[in-house]
Structure formats: C-alpha cells, structure tokens
Amino acid sequence: MAALERSFQLDQLLRKTMDVKGTVSQKWDLYLELSELTTSFDLSRESGTSLTSARTELKDFTEFKDWASSGGVIAKNVDIASFGEHGNGLRAESDINTNDVIIQVPTSCMLSTETASQGRLKKLAKSDTMLSQMPNVLLAVHLLSELQDGKSMWQSYIKTLPITFSVPLFYSKEEMKMLKGSPAYEESLTLFISVVRQYVYLQKALKDSDVQKQLGFSAEQFAFKDYKWAVAAVMTRQNRIPVGGTDGNPQYALCLIPYWDMLNHENGVVTSMHDCSLSHTEYKAMRSFKKGDQILMFYGARSNCDLLVHSGFVLEENPHDFLTIKLGVGKADPLSTLKTKLLEALSIPSSGEFTIGKSGELDPQLNAFIRINSLKKGLHQQKGWLTCMRQFATVSQMSWSISCLIQMNVPNLEGMMELSTRRMKSMHAFF
Numbered sequence: 312m313a314a315l316e317r318s319f320q321l322d323q324l325l326r327k328t329m330d331v332k333g334t335v336s337q338k339w340d341l342y343l344e345l346s347e348l349t350t351s352f353d354l355s356r357e358s359g360t361s362l363t364s365a366r367t368e369l370k371d372f373t374e375f376k377d378w379a380s381s382g383g384v385i386a387k388n389v390d391i392a393s394f395g396e397h398g399n400g401l402r403a404e405s406d407i408n409t410n411d412v413i414i415q416v417p418t419s420c421m422l423s424t425e426t427a428s429q430g431r432l433k434k435l436a437k438s439d440t441m442l443s444q445m446p447n448v449l450l451a452v453h454l455l456s457e458l459q460d461g462k463s464m465w466q467s468y469i470k471t472l473p474i475t476f477s478v479p480l481f482y483s484k485e486e487m488k489m490l491k492g493s494p495a496y497e498e499s500l501t502l503f504i505s506v507v508r509q510y511v512y513l514q515k516a517l518k519d520s521d522v523q524k525q526l527g528f529s530a531e532q533f534a535f536k537d538y539k540w541a542v543a544a545v546m547t548r549q550n551r552i553p554v555g556g557t558d559g560n561p562q563y564a565l566c567l568i569p570y571w572d573m574l575n576h577e578n579g580v581v582t583s584m585h586d587c588s589l590s591h592t593e594y595k596a597m598r599s600f601k602k603g604d605q606i607l608m609f610y611g612a613r614s615n616c617d618l619l620v621h622s623g624f625v626l627e628e629n630p631h632d633f634l635t636i637k638l639g640v641g642k643a644d645p646l647s648t649l650k651t652k653l654l655e656a657l658s659i660p661s662s663g664e665f666t667i668g669k670s671g672e673l674d675p676q677l678n679a680f681i682r683i684n685s686l687k688k689g690l691h692q693q694k695g696w697l698t699c700m701r702q703f704a705t706v707s708q709m710s711w712s713i714s715c716l717i718q719m720n721v722p723n724l725e726g727m728m729e730l731s732t733r734r735m736k737s738m739h740a741f742f
Contacts, residue, residue, distance in 0.1 A: 320352050321511050328508035338500040345507050346484060349535040361534035362459055369470050375569075378467035383591075384570050385415040389606060391573060398473070400575045400605045407600040410582070415593045416571050418552070422465050423566035425554050427453035435525050441512055446565045448509055450549065451541040452526065454567070458541075459527045468569040476543040477623030480506065494616045494635050502620065510538045546621050548572045552585045552592060568592055576622070577607035578630065634667045638680060646686060653683050 327341060327348075353361070369375075372391045379386070388411075392402040407413065424446045428436040432453055436442050442449045457463040475481055479490065479499035490496040516522050517530035549565050556562035571583070571594055579597040586593065600606050610622070612631035619625050626632075639662030640650045651661040657679055665677035 320348065320355065321514055324348055324352070324507060325511045325515075328504055328511065335497045335500070338497060338504065342487065342500045342503055343484060345504060349507060349510075353534045353536055356531055356534060360532070362455055362528060362532055362537040363534075363540050366470075366474055368474055372471065375467045375471050379416075379420065379570050382420040383417040384420055385412075386570055387411070387413055389413060392605075394575070394605050397575050397605070399471075399573055400607075401573050403600040403602055403604045403606055405602050407596050407606065409596055409599050411596045413594050413596055413606060414571050414574075415591050416568050418554075418590045418592075420468075421552070421566040421568050421592075422450070422454060422457065422468070423552075423554075423564045424449050424453070425564040425566070431525055431527070432456060435522065439516065441509065445509075447542075447545055447549065450565050450567070451538065451545045452513065454541045454544060455528070455533075455537060456526050459532075465569075468567075471569075471573075472544050475540075476547060478543050478547065479503075479620055479623075480539060480543055480546075494614075495619045498616065498620050506539060506542050507535070509542075510535050513538065547623060550592075553587055574606060574608035576610045576618075576624075578626070578628075579607070579609040581609055581611060583608065630669065632669045635664050636667065636677075637662075637664055638677075638684070639663070640684060650683055650686065654680065657683075659683075 324345065327345060333341075376386075376391070386401075388403060388405045388407060389401045390404055391399060394400045394402075401413075424436070427433075427449050430453075432442075432449070436449055442452065454469070457465045458469050460466075463469070479487060479495065480503060482490075482499070487496075487499060490499060514530050514533065517526070517528075517533060523529050545565075545567065548567050550568055551563045552566055553561045554564040571592060574594065577597075582595040582597040584593060585591070594608060596606065597609055610618075614635070615625040615629050615632050616635065618629075640647050640654070644650065647661075654661050659676050659679055665680060666674045667677070
C-alpha cells in the first residue's frame with residue numbers, strides 16, 4: 312500500500328511540474344502546492360532516514376586539509392576559519408601581496424561531470440536522457456552517489472560542504488513571499504518547480520535495479536531534501552574547466568573545486584584560471600591582504616538577482632547590478648504583425664527579456680523595442696514608418712516609458728538584503 316501511495320504521489324508531482332509556463336501568480340500557487348506535496352512525500356518514506364540526514368556541521372578541518380595536501384593541493388599562507396555571518400572562509404596567515412598565488416588545485420581532486428562519466432555513473436551519464444543532457448543534474452547526482460559511498464575518495468571534501476544553504480530554494484513559504492516585487496521572485500519559483508520535476512524523474516529512474524546499483528542508493532533512501540541539498544551545493548559552487556577537445560572546439564566539464572570554493576566574494580577582478588598544461592586551477596590574490604584578513608575572490612560581474620538565486624546573498628553596492636524586464640508586442644495590438652516583422656528585421660525578439668543598467672543605461676535592443684512598440688495605428692500609413700518612429704519615440708516619451716517600467720519592476724533590494732542576511736546568520740557557511 313505504501314509503495315502504491317508513493318507511486319501515486321510521484322505521478323501527482325510529475326503532472327503538476329510538466330509545464331512551468333504561465334503567470335507569476337500561477338507559479339506561486341503551484342509552488343505552494345509542490346511544497347506541501349514534497350514535504351508529504353518525504354514524510355511518507357518508511358525508513359525515516361535519508362542520504363543527508365546523518366550529516367553534521369564540521370568543526371575540525373584537519374582531515375580535509377590532510378586529504379587536500381596528499382592530493383597535491385597547494386594552499387599557501389592560508390587557513391580555514393569562521394567569519395560570522397559569512398560562514399567559513401580562508402584567512403591569511405601572513406601578509407599577502409597582489410598576484411601572489413594562494414591556491415592551486417589539481418584536476419584529479421575535483422568532483423566533476425568528467426569523473427562522473429569515467430566512474431560508476433559512466434553508463435548512466437551516456438544513456439540516461441536527463442543526465443546526458445543536463446550536466447548540472449549529473450553533477451548533483453554524482454555528489455549524492457559519492458556521499459553515500461563511505462569509501463569515496465571525496466568523503467573528506469564532501470564533509471566540508473554546508474548542511475543548509477541561503478539560496479531561495481531553501482526558503483520557507485513566508486520567506487519566498489517576501490521576494491515579491493523583486494526580479495528574483497519568478498526565477499526562484501521557476502527553479503523550485505524545475506528541481507521538483509528533476510527529482511520525480513530520478514525517483515522513477517530508481518525503480519530500475521541497475522540504476523540503483525550504479526548510483527549506490529535506492530528510491531526509498533532518496534528524499535527530496537537530499538536532492539535539494541545536492542542541487543544547492545552544485546549551484547553555489549560549480550565551475551567550468553576545459554577537459555579536452557581542440558582549440559576551435561574545446562570540451563568543458565562542470566566541477567566542484569575543493570579548498571578554492573571556500574573563498575567568499577568581494578567586488579574586484581577575476582584572478583582565477585585553469586592551466587591545462589599543468590592540469591590545475593589556481594587563484595592569485597586580487598589585492599593585498601594583511602595577516603588575519605579574510606581572503607576574498609571576485610565571482611564575476613553578476614546582478615543581485617543572479618547572486619541571490621544562485622549564491623544566496625546580495626550586495627548593497629553592486630556596480631554590476633542590472634534590472635531584467637520582460638516585454639512583448641501585445642497580441643491584441645492591431646499593428647502586432649507589422650511590429651513583429653520590423654523587429655525581426657532588426658534581429659530583436661517580439662517578446663523577451665531586456666536589461667536596464669544600474670545607472671539607467673539601456674540595452675540597445677530595449678531602446679529599439681520601445682521605439683517600434685510606440686507606433687500607433689494609422690500614422691504609419693499617413694507619414695511612413697520612419698516619421699512615426701521619430702514622432703512617437705522622442706527622448707521624452709522614451710524616458711517616460713522607461714520610468715514606468717522601472718517603477719513597475721524595481722528590485723526589492725531591502726527585502727532581498729534582509730532575507731539573505733537572515734539566512735546567512737542561521738547557516739554554517741555559504742559560497
């Protein structure tokens with residue numbers, strides 16, 4: 312009976328996640344429903360345990376540092392330390408100068424889609440539809456498989472990963488609701504729905520005993536909270552390194568890089584690189600650090616929305632922040648066909664996402680879209696397209712249009728800051 316009930320619950324979840332399109336309001340309703348169903352599904356498991364239930368917060372990193380050193384990892388003049396709400400990070404043990412090499416991690420120590428494809432998941436990585444097409448899912452499943460394997464060479468590294476994460480994927484319903492009014496709201500809802508769909512797919516795949524054997528765990532052991540944890544661990548840490556191919560057509564692998572992934576973020580310049588000839592990734596200090604300082608790294612030019620959804624924090628001062636807005640030519644617009652053709656001629660989508668920079672600078676495509684979408688019926692026949700575009704896309708009208716767009720889509724920075732700070736204070740670490 313229990314097996315039949317769980318099968319029915321899985322079918323319910325699968326049906327509800329097949330289409331993540333629709334309005335934001337519809338996605339919110341679906342999110343609420345899926346939250347209840349996944350919680351109920353986890354509670355219905357007979358064992359009451361899961362792949363991650365025995366994990367505890369790591370306090371002593373001696374085993375990890377010994378493992379890293381024996382594997383060829385070089386960490387110069389640094390140690391692992393706790394930095395309050397920032398969680399664990401790397402501390403300078405002596406003064407460090409700009410461009411000093413701090414960390415070098417051999418490819419052989421990395422947990423990656425490449426190691427998944429060459430290890431016991433080799434067959435699945437090639438034959439399974441989802442795992443062969445979605446490297447992020449393959450890496451998450453690989454992480455869970457190695458977690459379950461007590462003899463895995465990555466056990467010492469996996470123990471260093473956080474117990475929980477500050478990303479919206481881990482938000483309560485009340486916390487998720489606080490994102491309303493921010494560009495992260497719909498993206499977070501869509502991500503949660505997609506993760507549930509992936510989990511259901513994997514649960515169904517685990518009905519095959521051969522799949523169970525390759526992964527090293529059963530459907531009964533595999534809880535939704537396990538997959539959510541693995542997805543977050545990969546999402547907050549994944550990096551892409553070259554693993555083969557040619558200069559004109561390189562091949563890449565997604566990977567988790569031990570030690571290096573303990574570096575927290577600060578605005579600056581990218582100073583990490585992968586050396587193919589030496590087969591290692593290294594980090595050079597992007598500025599000088601004094602003894603006792605936390606050593607920080609620049610994660611790249613990313614918006615606050617991207618940082619919150621995928622890394623679990625936002626920056627009060629982010630020079631790389633931008634606003635993404637969704638616009639489209641109205642289907643009821645009597646000039647929709649003509650506007651669409653004109654936009655297509657300029658290689659601009661008639662419906663899509665556009666950006667406005669932090670200081671108000673426009674995506675050139677947004678500029679053109681607003682001009683074309685401002686055209687009114689009749690005037691193109693009386694005065695011609697170019698005259699209409701000039702008349703109805705004056706600087707003042709464009710400014711008014713943009714002002715309205717920003718007012719309707721202002722990122723709720725205060726809410727995002729409050730949520731990320733609250734989450735980080737309750738966590739062990741984040742990256």
